[in-house]
Amino acid sequence: MGHRTQAERDAVTVEIGYAFTTACFAAVLVFGAVYGVAPALGLSPAAHRTLAVVAGVLASVVFLMRVTHVLWRFGRRRPEDGQEPSGS
Numbered sequence: 001m002g003h004r005t006q007a008e009r010d011a012v013t014v015e016i017g018y019a020f021t022t023a024c025f026a027a028v029l030v031f032g033a034v035y036g037v038a039p040a041l042g043l044s045p046a047a048h049r050t051l052a053v054v055a056g057v058l059a060s061v062v063f064l065m066r067v068t069h070v071l072w073r074f075g076r077r078r079p080e081d082g083q084e085p086s087g088s
Contacts, residue, residue, distance in 0.1 A: 012074075019070035023063045031059040 004012075034055035038048050 015071065019067045019074075022070065023066035023069045026066050027059040027063040030062045032057045034058055 035051055043051065056061050
């Protein structure tokens with residue numbers, strides 16, 4: 001394993017930031033979609049707690065899946081001779 005250039009280290013940093021940011025956004029959307037129906041349904045406090053736990057678990061799963069997907073895809077991309085892979 002050789003040393004990474006500054007550009008490669010920067011690319012990894014940007015990709016981690018992108019993965020984290022988009023995963024947070026997706027998790028918030030999932031949590032809001034699942035738990036957001038609670039006030040409209042007029043549920044009991046126990047049902048609110050259960051719905052909050054379910055929403056939290058689903059949001060966590062979505063977060064981990066998004067981070068894994070983005071970073072896995074980035075790790076499999078290997079530019080050859082300094083060229084970015086083509087989109088076709």
